Amino acid sequence: MENILNHIGIENYLFLSVILFCIGVFGVLYRRNAIIVFMSIEIMLNAVNLLFVAFSTYHQDAEGQVFVFFSMAVAAAEVAVGLAILVAIFRNIGSIDIANLKNLKG
Amino acid sequence: MSTVLLIFYILSAFTLATAFLTIYSKNPIHSAIYLVLCMVSIMGHYLLFNAQFLALVQLIVYAGAIMVLFLFTIMLMNLNKEDEVHKPRMTRYAAVIIFILLCGVLTYVFVDTKPIMGEYDVTGQDFQSIKVLGKVLLNEYMVPFEFVSILLLTAMLGVVLLSKKEKSTR
Numbered sequence: 001m002e003n004i005l006n007h008i009g010i011e012n013y014l015f016l017s018v019i020l021f022c023i024g025v026f027g028v029l030y031r032r033n034a035i036i037v038f039m040s041i042e043i044m045l046n047a048v049n050l051l052f053v054a055f056s057t058y059h060q061d062a063e064g065q066v067f068v069f070f071s072m073a074v075a076a077a078e079v080a081v082g083l084a085i086l087v088a089i090f091r092n093i094g095s096i097d098i099a100n101l102k103n104l105k106g
Numbered sequence: 107m108s109t110v111l112l113i114f115y116i117l118s119a120f121t122l123a124t125a126f127l128t129i130y131s132k133n134p135i136h137s138a139i140y141l142v143l144c145m146v147s148i149m150g151h152y153l154l155f156n157a158q159f160l161a162l163v164q165l166i167v168y169a170g171a172i173m174v175l176f177l178f179t180i181m182l183m184n185l186n187k188e189d190e191v192h193k194p195r196m197t198r199y200a201a202v203i204i205f206i207l208l209c210g211v212l213t214y215v216f217v218d219t220k221p222i223m224g225e226y227d228v229t230g231q232d233f234q235s236i237k238v239l240g241k242v243l244l245n246e247y248m249v250p251f252e253f254v255s256i257l258l259l260t261a262m263l264g265v266v267l268l269s270k271k272e273k274s275t276r
Binding site (some may be wrong): 004006007008010011012014016018019020021022023024025026027031032033036037038039040043046049050053054056057058060061062063066068069070073074075076077078079080083084086087088090096099 | 108114118121128134136137152154157167180194197204209213242258259260264
């Protein structure tokens with residue numbers, strides 16, 4: 001079996017993941033809609049997962065992919081709980097603009 | 107330039123463009139659809155690595171389950187209108203500047219480490235087919251695997267508890 005990284009190179013995947021992660025950070029900072037902020041967090045998680053798989057191929061080892069599987073399970077749980085919290089917030093406040101969440105007076 | 111490299115570049119451009127449009131588009135429904143496209147293109151990257159199991163899980167869990175959850179929530183809150191107020195101008199400029207700086211710094215770090223170019227080892231043995239991955243998952247990683255099921259059960263209970271309509275005490 002041939003290693004795909006001979007054609008592409010690990011550094012290309014490093015740069016792709018870095019830029020994808022930075023787009024996620026940008027989304028968290030730029031938007032006020034809490035759902036879009038959640039989506040940005042998903043983008044960040046996916047960027048890191050992609051790099052895990054790239055290095056799993058680089059070392060020809062399955063452990064990286066097992067770790068990605070676990071991180072996907074955690075991401076699924078996180079999204080479910082987070083969206084439930086958002087629904088509860090929406091019921092109480094009537095919007096999910098993160099600028100309105102000032103009840104704790106942080 | 108080889109065909110594989112060309113496929114990689116097209117796929118990467120698609121991934122980055124859809125990820126950016128997810129954040130940039132005003133309507134949350136459009137954002138969710140762009141995010142689905144982003145997840146599918148990341149599945150394409152996994153297929154490029156021949157990681158079949160993760161490609162399937164990515165398609166089922168992310169592009170399927172999680173995005174359906176997102177779309178349900180958006181439609182439940184009736185948010186598919188474009189009246190979102192922007193953050194203050196200063197904050198938005200700061201976000202752009204932080205994006206550029208973070209990109210620059212991380213890219214510089216990875217350029218500076220000078221990753222090994224050229225030859226990569228090919229052990230020749232199969233390490234990422236579904237069969238091998240299942241054996242690794244259920245032999246060495248059996249305990250974490252069971253803990254994941256407990257985690258999902260707890261998350262499910264928490265979600266039901268959180269989204270249950272409480273009696274009006276106020």
